[in-house]
Amino acid sequence: MMDSRTLAARFFATLEGRQWNEFAALLDPDVTYEIPQSGERILGRDRYVQFNSEYPGDWHLTPKVVVADQDGASVWFDWTLGDGEHSDAVVFLQVSGGRITRVTDFWPEPYDPPPGRDHLVERS
């Protein structure tokens, strides 16, 4: 039975490789996918695999930080549409019985620093 850390690694490897059968094998048949920012939810493995396989663009995902425990994992990853632009995103994976039962994505967008904290902050 795969643990959370292995499932997280395989999740990214199979997505990146467009290995849809291997990707599906990591998922519980009743997996729930959610994007809280848009209020979107996809129910079930078949629809979620289809969602990923239909996702447009030459996207690529690279894990940067993986935190994993018995109940799941959180991965901070870099994503790009193959146009040279990169962004950070975060996924939480809930795991039960060696399968991924819930996937929650966050897609934070760049913003300008708010005023009033220049005395403490550097810009990277």
Add this chain to the structure above:
Amino acid sequence: MMDSRTLAARFFATLEGRQWNEFAALLDPDVTYEIPQSGERILGRDRYVQFNSEYPGDWHLTPKVVVADQDGASVWFDWTLGDGEHSDAVVFLQVSGGRITRVTDFWPEPYDPPPGRDHLVERS
């Protein structure tokens, strides 16, 4: 020595309680705080505690999902400015020697669902 899960719980409890001395005690003196979305970075415990103590508004933070392992934690939390509006945010805590050495925040904002996936998606 506090482990990552305990440090994450204390991090939120002391922030929420404005217990600045207790909050500072969780942090490495050379802690780095970063917000990748704005490119902001704050170096050192003193400045980072000041940043939090000066942060305006009646903010409240409630952890929703905590993932923790030996090297750190990731927390999906609810935040509000006390005006009834809620949002999701994510923090990654890097831990070494029983102290928090790096804090990285993500503040995702709501967006409209992109077109082309209505055949798979429900709205929550």
